[in-house]
Amino acid sequence: MPAPVPFDPQEIVDAKYDERPTREGVTTKRLICAACDIACSVVGEVKKGRVTKIRSSDNPIFKDNICMKGIVAPKGLAHPNRILHPLRRVGERGSGEFERVTWEEAMSDIGSRLKKVVADHGPEAWAVSTSQWNTSTDHGLGRRVMNHVGSPNWISGVALCAGNTAAVNRFTYGWFPFGDFSSTNCIVLMGHNPRRHSWTPLYNSIRSAQARGAKLIVMDPRRSSSAERADIWLPLKAGSDAAMMLGWLKVIIDEELYDKEFVADWTLGFDELKERVNEYPLDRVAKLTGCDPEMIAEAARVYATSGPSIIPWTPITDMQRNSTSGIRLQTILRSICGYVDVPGGELLQGFNPDIVNESTIEMHHVLSDEQKMKQLGSKDHPAFTYRGQLAFREPTKRVYGQEYANLVTGCHMATPSETFRAMAGEGEYPVKAFFFLGNNPLMSYANMPLIHKAMMNQDLIVSHEQFMTPSAQLADYILPADSWLERPWIHDMFGWMSTIRFSEKAMDPPGECKSTFEFWKQIAGALDMPETVPWDTIEDFYDYRVAGTGKSFADLISDTDVHFKKPAFKTYEKTGFATPSGKVELKSSLLEELGFDPLPYFREDPPHDKDYPLKMFTGVREDPFFQTGHRHIPEMRARCPEPQIFLNEKTAKAAGVSEGDWVTVENQLGSVKAILAVKDAMPDDLVRVPHGWWKPEMAQGNGSLSGAWDYSDAQLCRDDPDYLDREQGIPHLKGIPCRVVPFASDALDEVGGKTQHMEPAE
Amino acid sequence: MSSEQKRIRKKERSTRLAIWMAARSSRNKTFLDRMCRKMIIKATAVDPVNDFMRDEFVDNDQGFDPEELDRYQRGEAV
Numbered sequence: 001m002p003a004p005v006p007f008d009p010q011e012i013v014d015a016k017y018d019e020r021p022t023r024e025g026v027t028t029k030r031l032i033c034a035a036c037d038i039a040c041s042v043v044g045e046v047k048k049g050r051v052t053k054i055r056s057s058d059n060p061i062f063k064d065n066i067c068m069k070g071i072v073a074p075k076g077l078a079h080p081n082r083i084l085h086p087l088r089r090v091g092e093r094g095s096g097e098f099e100r101v102t103w104e105e106a107m108s109d110i111g112s113r114l115k116k117v118v119a120d121h122g123p124e125a126w127a128v129s130t131s132q133w134n135t136s137t138d139h140g141l142g143r144r145v146m147n148h149v150g151s152p153n154w155i156s157g158v159a160l161c162a163g164n165t166a167a168v169n170r171f172t173y174g175w176f177p178f179g180d181f182s183s184t185n186c187i188v189l190m191g192h193n194p195r196r197h198s199w200t201p202l203y204n205s206i207r208s209a210q211a212r213g214a215k216l217i218v219m220d221p222r223r224s225s226s227a228e229r230a231d232i233w234l235p236l237k238a239g240s241d242a243a244m245m246l247g248w249l250k251v252i253i254d255e256e257l258y259d260k261e262f263v264a265d266w267t268l269g270f271d272e273l274k275e276r277v278n279e280y281p282l283d284r285v286a287k288l289t290g291c292d293p294e295m296i297a298e299a300a301r302v303y304a305t306s307g308p309s310i311i312p313w314t315p316i317t318d319m320q321r322n323s324t325s326g327i328r329l330q331t332i333l334r335s336i337c338g339y340v341d342v343p344g345g346e347l348l349q350g351f352n353p354d355i356v357n358e359s360t361i362e363m364h365h366v367l368s369d370e371q372k373m374k375q376l377g378s379k380d381h382p383a384f385t386y387r388g389q390l391a392f393r394e395p396t397k398r399v400y401g402q403e404y405a406n407l408v409t410g411c412h413m414a415t416p417s418e419t420f421r422a423m424a425g426e427g428e429y430p431v432k433a434f435f436f437l438g439n440n441p442l443m444s445y446a447n448m449p450l451i452h453k454a455m456m457n458q459d460l461i462v463s464h465e466q467f468m469t470p471s472a473q474l475a476d477y478i479l480p481a482d483s484w485l486e487r488p489w490i491h492d493m494f495g496w497m498s499t500i501r502f503s504e505k506a507m508d509p510p511g512e513c514k515s516t517f518e519f520w521k522q523i524a525g526a527l528d529m530p531e532t533v534p535w536d537t538i539e540d541f542y543d544y545r546v547a548g549t550g551k552s553f554a555d556l557i558s559d560t561d562v563h564f565k566k567p568a569f570k571t572y573e574k575t576g577f578a579t580p581s582g583k584v585e586l587k588s589s590l591l592e593e594l595g596f597d598p599l600p601y602f603r604e605d606p607p608h609d610k611d612y613p614l615k616m617f618t619g620v621r622e623d624p625f626f627q628t629g630h631r632h633i634p635e636m637r638a639r640c641p642e643p644q645i646f647l648n649e650k651t652a653k654a655a656g657v658s659e660g661d662w663v664t665v666e667n668q669l670g671s672v673k674a675i676l677a678v679k680d681a682m683p684d685d686l687v688r689v690p691h692g693w694w695k696p697e698m699a700q701g702n703g704s705l706s707g708a709w710d711y712s713d714a715q716l717c718r719d720d721p722d723y724l725d726r727e728q729g730i731p732h733l734k735g736i737p738c739r740v741v742p743f744a745s746d747a748l749d750e751v752g753g754k755t756q757h758m759e760p761a762e
Numbered sequence: 763m764s765s766e767q768k769r770i771r772k773k774e775r776s777t778r779l780a781i782w783m784a785a786r787s788s789r790n791k792t793f794l795d796r797m798c799r800k801m802i803i804k805a806t807a808v809d810p811v812n813d814f815m816r817d818e819f820v821d822n823d824q825g826f827d828p829e830e831l832d833r834y835q836r837g838e839a840v
Contacts, residue, residue: 048828049828052826052827052828053825055823067814068814071820074825074826075834078831080836197814510835639814
């Protein structure tokens with residue numbers, strides 16, 4: 001999720017400010033923080049060759065965009081456990097035993113073994129899992145090398161977080177819009193809860209919009225801090241987002257609050273949509289969502305009449321069994337209310353014409369159609385795979401000037417669950433080599449037991465990492481990765497926005513740490529295809545990417561905070577939308593072609609299981625941590641030493657547990673341990689399970705995997721058909737049946753048991 | 763007057779008082795304004811233990827010492 005910038009980036013360029021005076025012996029570097037995925041523009045102070053301080057940018061536009069994770073980064077990245085040299089496994093897989101080798105030795109062996117896997121099983125037997133948010137300098141080079149080798153099996157956490165949203169948005173209007181926070185009149189947060197130290201720029205943008213009078217509507221089962229600040233809070237049942245939006249549409253269409261001219265001129269399928277929406281009268285929606293029908297109607301009216309309104313991307317609707325319908329309903333609300341591509345609404349920005357974008361670098365055209373169709377997940381859940389997205393080539397070329405638009409890196413992915421099944425020997429063909437970069441796959445996708453089995457069944461596992469994560473402990477090779485302090489970076493929002501920002505290299509990487517750019521360059525060399533990554537250095541590569549600006553990368557960094565194209569509105573009036581019809585497809589022709597319902601719907605929960613009477617949701621980040629990272633940093637861990645689940649008092653009492661108790665959350669798939677915090681902000685029968693917990697200080701290797709088997713929420717995340725979204729095949733993480741029971745063990749004394757201060761339902 | 767009505771009345775009065783104090787506080791001109799401001803800050807401030815931006819580490823505005831980071835990276839106690 002990139003930092004929102006003012007609607008007109010010229011404001012950033014024109015901002016008048018003096019750089020803060022520096023102390024003697026200190027130099028400053030302009031950086032983009034990569035401690036989380038929001039990419040704040042910050043300043044690094046460098047002393048004696050080390051970054052000693054991260055502070056906020058001197059540019060007033062960015063001045064409040066900093067959080068605790070960024071501030072503490074110089075120490076977190078100097079941690080004594082940082083992996084500084086290439087490591088090769090010496091014991092059994094998962095034994096946790098490694099020896100130091102050179103990059104040359106590692107790459108030579110990796111190249112031979114990967115070539116053997118490709119020769120024995122075909123190029124599709126090589127899968128890669130990564131997240132460009134973390135690796136940063138991948139820039140599509142991984143896909144480029146894979147496309148030349150012939151493997152379509154690239155997976156990422158963006159399959160259930162933003163990337164899938166981008167892919168599904170295209171079905172309606174061909175691009176993934178970004179909300180204009182700076183002049184919108186109404187913001188709708190669907191379960192998302194940006195805070196001072198989590199998604200900070202988004203939090204600042206929302207607060208700033210509220211301060212100038214914009215309305216805030218929050219849908220969230222919890223009384224989150226955003227809900228407390230909202231004009232309207234709809235405490236809907238977890239996982240019922242799609243039902244709620246169908247209810248909104250019912251009100252908006254019945255009361256004729258939509259933009260009739262836009263609907264008549266620019267949309268297809270309104271009558272069919274209306275018919276579908278009529279299946280969701282407010283009393284039914286109230287029953288499905290648990291909300292008062294009058295409040296639902298009032299919220300819908302506020303959204304439709306106070307506009308332009310925005311529904312910013314949310315990681316909540318991304319992760320549900322009705323995710324495709326939920327995301328489509330967001331796109332439909334935006335469209336019929338006339339909020340697409342207008343100031344204060346949702347802008348379809350397109351690529352920046354001066355920069356070679358990552359979709360181009362990826363070279364998807366070199367991968368044959370035959371290999372594209374082998375992409376795992378294509379058959380049953382094609383929405384974000386090549387099969388689901390290839391029809392956008394012509395319309396994307398017509399509107400945005402090129403055939404492939406891999407927005408937020410999420411538009412040509414394999415489905416994670418299908419990939420792990422293939423790796424475990426349960427798929428349509430074997431996958432025997434697995435690379436992961438800046439990614440902890442064991443704990444980042446649903447069904448951790450399956451992922452563990454999949455990884456144990458590999459001939460070759462390569463990790464590019466900063467720390468010995470539970471996943472890295474299962475690797476054959478761990479190659480040391482650099483960090484955002486130690487190399488330059490171009491941040492182009494992964495194609496989402498056309499505003500480009502730049503980050504300087506502030507210090508040398510420690511030990512033998514190398515960038516993802518260098519990783520892929522060396523892999524290309526090891527596979528005898530060095531011409532695939534022809535640039536000698538990352539700076540050369542960046543000069544190539546920015547050549548269209550008429551400046552070098554170094555010049556751009558010194559000259560400006562951003563490079564952008566002027567905002568333009570309603571560009572569809574000239575080009576049409578990048579859909580097959582050129583219109584906004586309320587009824588999706590492509591979903592219909594793929595064999596799915598072309599209109600949004602709501603699939604109700606499977607029958608209630610009396611053994612698992614509660615519902616849990618997971619995926620939330622705690623302020624000191626991002627995903628599975630940062631647990632090794634003392635300053636962060638002191639703020640949240642143990643994983644905590646939240647229940648309200650009534651539910652805790654019914655489960656026979658109380659504040660500060662160690663408890664077990666369990667379901668049909670697995671169980672995790674955590675401390676109970678009783679929160680009155682939680683509704684009845686809902687359990688908040690923290691995401692991504694492991695303890696770097698615990699024993700490494702199979703058995704404990706540094707506590708992953710004790711605490712990782714991925715053990716509870718089911719991926720059986722009832723709990724998968726049909727079109728995308730992504731798991732339902734918002735409303736999984738479970739139970740909470742007291743945890744009785746000697747381990748209690750060892751781990752202690754204090755609950756920590758957190759916002760109402762952080 | 764029932765006890766419930768008394769409770770609501772009390773809540774209304776305290777809310778009115780809080781709004782009046784907030785208005786004085788934001789004006790910040792007279793001695794009374796500043797008193798109100800001080801009281802509101804005291805009542806709404808988050809304990810430094812729970813507010814990272816009030817942590818001594820941030821308040822001091824110094825950052826880390828490079829030698830200290832070197833020692834930390836080598837695994838020596840800091």
